[in-house]
Amino acid sequence: MKTIVVTGASKGLGLxxxxxxxxxxxxxxxxxxxxxxxxxxxxxxxxxxxxxxxxTAGIPGLCDRIVRGSGVPYGLVNNSALGLDGLLATQKNxxxxxxxxxxxxxxxxxxxxxxxxxxxxxxxRVINISSIVASTGYRGLSVYAATKAALLGFTRSLxxxxxxxxxxxxxxxxxxxETAMSEGIxxxxxxxxxxxxxxxxxxxxxDVASAVFYLIGDSGKNITGQSIVxxxxxxx
Numbered sequence: 332m333k334t335i336v337v338t339g340a341s342k343g344l345g346l347x348x349x350x351x352x353x354x355x356x357x358x359x360x361x362x363x364x365x366x367x368x369x370x371x372x373x374x375x376x377x378x379x380x381x382x383x384x385x386x387t388a389g390i391p392g393l394c395d396r397i398v399r400g401s402g403v404p405y406g407l408v409n410n411s412a413l414g415l416d417g418l419l420a421t422q423k424n425x426x427x428x429x430x431x432x433x434x435x436x437x438x439x440x441x442x443x444x445x446x447x448x449x450x451x452x453x454x455x456r457v458i459n460i461s462s463i464v465a466s467t468g469y470r471g472l473s474v475y476a477a478t479k480a481a482l483l484g485f486t487r488s489l490x491x492x493x494x495x496x497x498x499x500x501x502x503x504x505x506x507x508x509e510t511a512m513s514e515g516i517x518x519x520x521x522x523x524x525x526x527x528x529x530x531x532x533x534x535x536x537x538d539v540a541s542a543v544f545y546l547i548g549d550s551g552k553n554i555t556g557q558s559i560v561x562x563x564x565x566x567x
Contacts, residue, residue, distance in 0.1 A: 337410060344539055345363070360404065406547050407456070457489070483558055506561065508533050
């Protein structure tokens, strides 16, 4: 049974990814700040790691603990992210640093320590959850957008480093979805975003999770260094 590590696994997109993987008989290690719902937490193939990824100094130990307890992961889904809304000119420095540490530094470190084991195994999957905001921009999310854009460059370059050992690295750029992260956006603005989409709607969590599932499976073995946009045509 292949083990997949999913960050932000207790809610939103990470939770849907976890549920789809468990339904397909993968073993999942979920890293989150909060506990997962009971249907996931009580699954025998799910291991929960309560950990705040802003604690970047603790990531090497976290990775070592996961490998010792659950074995070498076949896949890593870097899904966890913070999107603190606010104009850059008035944002606190500590908030800027927090977003960068969770959205970017933690991703790089998790990938560094888990990919070492994947290199030895000569197989693996790394999937980074970016955002269409990395390409389109959005007022009040400049730092968030910067981190998500950085993931695209990270994905492309890392795919060339890991590719010779049969490890794929891809990113997914979801559009706006109705999740906890988008709850702070006023309804009129959400309606405007929805009208902007070519299909006139938001993508579902299930849609994005299915793309992750595809890339992890055998069907995704020849896709690497790419970014898949799932936004119902918002960026068309």
